Amino acid sequence: MYKKLLMFLLLSLSGCSLTPVQPWQRDTLARPQMRPVHPVDTAFDDHIYFSKEASSGGQSFAGGGCGCN
Amino acid sequence: MSEKKYIRKSLSTATGLLLGGVAAPCAHAFGTDTPWELNAAVLYYGESDGRVQALEPVIMGRKELDDEEYLNLKLVVDSLTGATPTGAVPSSHPQTFTRPSGKGSYTIAAGEVPLDDTFHDTRTALSVDWEKALTEMTRSTFGANFSSEFDFQSLGLSATIDHDLNQRNTTLTAGIALETDTLEPEGGIPLELASAMVPAGKPQNRRDSSETRDQIDLLLGLTQVINERTLMQFNISHSESDGYHSDPFKFISIVQDASGPNQGEPLDNIYENRPDSRSKSSFFWKTLHSFTSEDVIDFSYRYLTDDWGIKSHTMDLRYTWMLDSGSYWQPHLRFYKQEAADFYRTLLPQSETVPEFISADYRLGDLASTTVGIKYSQMLASENLIEFRLELLTQTNDPSPGSRIGSQAGRQLILDTEASILQFTYTF
Numbered sequence: 001m002y003k004k005l006l007m008f009l010l011l012s013l014s015g016c017s018l019t020p021v022q023p024w025q026r027d028t029l030a031r032p033q034m035r036p037v038h039p040v041d042t043a044f045d046d047h048i049y050f051s052k053e054a055s056s057g058g059q060s061f062a063g064g065g066c067g068c069n
Numbered sequence: 070m071s072e073k074k075y076i077r078k079s080l081s082t083a084t085g086l087l088l089g090g091v092a093a094p095c096a097h098a099f100g101t102d103t104p105w106e107l108n109a110a111v112l113y114y115g116e117s118d119g120r121v122q123a124l125e126p127v128i129m130g131r132k133e134l135d136d137e138e139y140l141n142l143k144l145v146v147d148s149l150t151g152a153t154p155t156g157a158v159p160s161s162h163p164q165t166f167t168r169p170s171g172k173g174s175y176t177i178a179a180g181e182v183p184l185d186d187t188f189h190d191t192r193t194a195l196s197v198d199w200e201k202a203l204t205e206m207t208r209s210t211f212g213a214n215f216s217s218e219f220d221f222q223s224l225g226l227s228a229t230i231d232h233d234l235n236q237r238n239t240t241l242t243a244g245i246a247l248e249t250d251t252l253e254p255e256g257g258i259p260l261e262l263a264s265a266m267v268p269a270g271k272p273q274n275r276r277d278s279s280e281t282r283d284q285i286d287l288l289l290g291l292t293q294v295i296n297e298r299t300l301m302q303f304n305i306s307h308s309e310s311d312g313y314h315s316d317p318f319k320f321i322s323i324v325q326d327a328s329g330p331n332q333g334e335p336l337d338n339i340y341e342n343r344p345d346s347r348s349k350s351s352f353f354w355k356t357l358h359s360f361t362s363e364d365v366i367d368f369s370y371r372y373l374t375d376d377w378g379i380k381s382h383t384m385d386l387r388y389t390w391m392l393d394s395g396s397y398w399q400p401h402l403r404f405y406k407q408e409a410a411d412f413y414r415t416l417l418p419q420s421e422t423v424p425e426f427i428s429a430d431y432r433l434g435d436l437a438s439t440t441v442g443i444k445y446s447q448m449l450a451s452e453n454l455i456e457f458r459l460e461l462l463t464q465t466n467d468p469s470p471g472s473r474i475g476s477q478a479g480r481q482l483i484l485d486t487e488a489s490i491l492q493f494t495y496t497f
Binding site (some may be wrong): 018019020021022023025026028029031033034036039040041043044047048049052053054055057058059060061062063066 | 112114125127194216218244248284286293296298304306351353355357363373377379389405407458486492
């Protein structure tokens with residue numbers, strides 16, 4: 001199922017004929033607010049929800065290094 | 070040296086010493102003058118009604134060792150106290166439970182959901198990541214982490230490769246992580262499905278002093294620049310774990326189901342038993358978009374499923390509202406919904422045969438969480454960053470079907486969780 005999903009995503013993206021963004025057009029993308037992960041907030045959130053729910057990982061690895069679950 | 074540089078250098082040295090004496094020698098060995106980027110933060114997590122309280126200070130450092138080569142260090146100390154649900158259901162009479170040590174006891178009032186207030190722990194965790202460019206388009210990250218609690222130790226290793234394509238508009242990611250955990254709970258490992266109601270001071274139903282669990286995680290990711298203002302990330306991940314998965318402090322109540330005045334009353338509480346392996350898979354999608362006002366919307370969705378029967382949906386939305394000064398407000402909403410594990414039961418009627426696997430841990434049941442929060446980030450004149458975050462987490466649970474027997478019909482079998490999260494972060 002995942003192979004099909006990955007193929008679908010790759011084909012969807014390539015089929016969108018995206019125009020590559022050049023280095024000099026990346027000022028907005030380079031802003032810290034556009035980072036997919038906040039170094040502190042994301043780590044705290046992962047730890048809280050790992051302890052309180054049966055799901056973990058997805059954006060990063062699922063291991064917790066914690067005896068709270 | 071300016072005062073700011075002096076402070077930064079002093080704190081860098083202190084961080085290096087705190088993080089095990091690794092940081093400072095590395096910086097000298099590689100001869101780079103780039104200062105450490107440091108984050109110091111503290112998190113308070115507090116549940117209402119005297120339940121779990123946690124205080125978690127963290128210090129993180131990032132140092133450029135060489136061109137396209139970085140070292141990341143992180144030290145976390147957790148302090149946890151408070152009461153936590155045992156999984157047992159209320160009774161019409163006071164219930165006395167033996168503490169995990171087997172040496173003392175606590176009594177729960179009639180009609181109250183049993184909570185164990187023995188819970189008290191301190192965790193120290195250290196992680197090290199080394200990032201290095203392998204080629205012009207490929208980067209590697211190797212990580213190691215170690216954490217230690219009174220009754221739990223964990224050691225993990227990870228490796229991730231990122232490869233850029235399409236004029237750096239597409240990044241493919243592949244990662245693997247290994248983790249090995251050792252549990253040495255107070256009093257020992259319980260004998261699964263045996264009674265937890267042996268009085269204090271008598272030999273308890275325990276079988277070993279420790280158990281282990283190993284886990285391997287695989288992650289494949291695709292990050293795509295959609296246009297000058299939009300970025301998308303797609304991950305699929307798979308996790309396999311083997312070993313001890315039960316919670317040694319959780320019980321399940323066996324209740325009388327024959328009709329009569331005691332129908333629904335607990336007759337015994339037994340230790341839970343979970344399967345000795347778990348296989349989890351997830352799909353994660355994130356979109357970040359910056360408006361012309363420079364406000365940013367950040368949305369993510371995760372679907373997770375496992376071979377225990379758990380299926381969950383997580384949606385997360387953050388809106389960064391930029392102010393002219395470079396500071397910002399960031400409201401946050403998170404919704405989580407989970408379907409119960411196949412072996413989750415809030416209680417077990419006496420007439421039923423005890424199944425091989427059973428748990429009344431509410432975290433494996435049907436549950437929904439909502440988090441509402443706001444963060445304020447202030448850019449200081451020194452270009453250092455100061456951030457405050459306040460969030461409120463609410464968790465509601467549904468008992469398993471057939472749990473409302475006799476006296477349990479009108480009771481709240483599982484307590485809702487309401488928690489406040491306060492965070493302060495300083496980046497310099």
